[in-house]
Amino acid sequence: MSSSPEEHGFDADRLREIGPHFEAWTEANLHAVVVARHGKLVYEHYFTGEDRAWATPLGRVTYHADLRHDIRSITKSITSLLVGVAFENGWITDLDTPVFSFFPDHADLRTSQKDGITLRHLLTMSAGLAWSEELPYSNPTNSERRMMEAADRHRYVLERPITRPAGAVYTYNGGLTALLGAILLRVSGRPPDQLGKEYLFDPLGIEDVEWVRYPDGAPNVTSGLRMWPRDLAKIGQLVLNRGDWNKTRILSTAWIDQATSAQIQGEGLYFYGFQWWLGRSLIDRREMSWAAAIGWGGQRLYVIPSLDVTAVVLAGLYDNTMLQPVVGDTLLRRFLLPAATNR
Secondary structure (H helix, E strand, O other), rough: OOOOHHHHOHHHHHOEEEEEHHHHHHOOOOEEEEEOOOEEEEEEEEEEEEEOOOOOOEEEEEEOOOOEOOOOOEEEEEEEHHHHHHOOOOOOOOOOOOHHHHOHHHHHHOOOOOHHOOOOHHHOOOEEEOOOOOOOOOOOOHHHHHHHHHHEEEEEEEHHOOOOOOOOOOOOHHHHHHHHHHHHHHHOOOHHHHHHHHHHHHHHHHOOOOOOOOOOEEOOOOOOOOOOOOHHHHHHHHHOOOOOEEOOOOOOOHHHHHHHHOEOOOOOEEEOOOOOEEEEEEEOOEEEEEEEEOOOOOOEEEEEHHHEEEEEEEEEOOOOHHHHHHHHHHHHOOOOOOOOOOO
């Protein structure tokens, strides 16, 4: 349901500057901005720009509310919510369960060091396995690309050598999220896309979802979701409400709190939860903490509990690593946070 920014404590003039600013800043290639406060849609703006559907060029697309967009690695954060569903249903009971207990078919890869890798380490990307996604995807030695091309992607991940003790250091590793997807299937008997529809998307009224799939037909749980911007904002609102949606419990409060709490030092100044990023911004000498789901190309989902705000930013910066973090940060620091008063 839409509402005016003023009704929810926003400086409407500041919000209205977002559209003209990014229309003029064509290099940002912004596609959509959606902002909600107190559960009400208070601002949205759509743009025209170059885009892709995962690896397929789409040319110039004029975006609107009912058009799907790649959310890339925001998919990882949604996968972590599905792990919460598995806990809620008793399919998984202990975060410190060794990962190899879910993969008896790969027991030949076990070592004393690898036996220390647990479900918690997958969620916090701290398994200690050798992995590199810093290389361009076009580089054949990129770890994610090699996983995608492997005959058995889960075996490929599990056979990586240990470089650090499990739990010691965060290393971005989409292969660990792929293992989470496999575990969800093994403990529930249902693939992650079916779990997502039944336990997450249908209860939120999200109907138009597309999964990019691995070569074997399984849904890509690391970066494969495409959905409407408003529907992604619903995911943010569910997290903001700590698992509640329209007075119905969708996910446990305890799981949301763990997922969006600092579990390990991430990249730079950011902490990392269960596939969610934790950061803070300083606005007018006031510190504001937020959780975010982040995807390649400039995709951002911000959850700001102190302001009761969630915001979606979608862009097409797949070939511009410098601008990817700048666009979302600009919207957050220059427009969204200064426009919000604390009520």
